[in-house]
Amino acid sequence: MNERRILVVEDERTIADAVAARLRAEGFAVELAHDGPSAVARAEAVQPDLVVLDIMLPGFDGLEVCRRIQATRPVPVLMLTARDDETDLLVGLAVGADDYLTKPFSMRELAARVHALLRRVQRHPGASAGGADAEIRVGDLEINQTQRRVRRGGVEAHLTPTEFDLLVHLASRPRAVLPRERLLADIWGWADASGTRTVDSHIKALRRKLGADVIRTVHGVGYALDLR
Template sequence: MTGGQRRVLVVEDELTIAESVAARLRAEGFLVELAHDGPSGVAAARANEPDLVVLDVMLPGFDGLEVCRRIQAHRPVPVLMLTARGDETDLLVGLAVGADDYLTKPFSIRELAARVHALLRRVERAARPRTDERIELADLEIDLAERRVHRAGVEAHLTPTEYELLVHLAERPRAVQPRERLLSEVWGWHDSTGARTVDSHIKALRRKLGADLIRTVHGVGYALEVPR
């Protein structure tokens, strides 16, 4: 960071989109750098250590999923992925390699800026020290001080957003949490347009921690079941 400004790396091969995103984020007070293919995106992330990466899935060289994997292996950083496909498999793979959020093209620049701000707020909130130290629910253990999660003694590696979502549910075991409340309290969004985002993150948690851990309440939301 320079002078307190957050640094954002935008990796996007469509120049019109890249420049539009960069212009809006600079107007919002961010320092923005651009890269236009997979290799240069990885190099820029390693050289400049951004506070957040806006990353297109379809890139020359190698795709955004591989960029995300390499960036996260070097230094964990929040990633907002951009996808033209909207295919749920691609979105789940993106979450699996370390993305925290996604937007499907076409998107509004205003919405992207709002997502960037919300994601950085989540990161800042997650960095605040907790006075309580752990949550233990049968074989599920969450170490709040170290931000580590184990189930049946096996550590699960979660993205920051997956972790925040799990903690939110685990602090209210068996209580049904509507999607709209999860979007507001975990993501910081105040409308229901991101319901699919919640669903994708729940699927990622189930894949990493077991399908039996989170119950779907159809038409409402989700509840964490106390493991047996």
């Protein structure tokens, strides 16, 4: 069987070893790196299916690691942060992270997030070439699912894999209000609502890249793509 390979980047050896042990117990092949430069080199060498990435690293930080990895080969990234700071989280999402966990976290939660991210990648590989739904147009927004490219007003926007999947989900139901819980289940594969802040952070990232008017908030309910 072809094992899914995960790169764990964490400078605290005790945490790195604990994460690696749990993921190996879950059936994954695990590679380790403990600083920024070695993380980028290891990602290039082993081509992981997913990266678990701490923000605070020697050499250069996890944000720069994420930026460099995503520039050459898009890969799901679960970011670990010691601070529950909205600015840090938004920056992490902006450079290509798909999800995050705040320390301290349980190994059970980490394993669940990893499985959910990998399931999402399998569920949303993109539309088949030439399919009827390969391109979505809403107002001046153009989404090519086959090429996974997005333009607004003719200007291309560079989205992370999760941002793209979230936008497609909203654009496939223009003006329909989708609850945060449903988005969390459909895109991230989570069965509970504990990660609704993840949805909110990705919506903020989409607005920053595509314009504040691209997605409408319905307070207490969810979001709708509402371009005219």
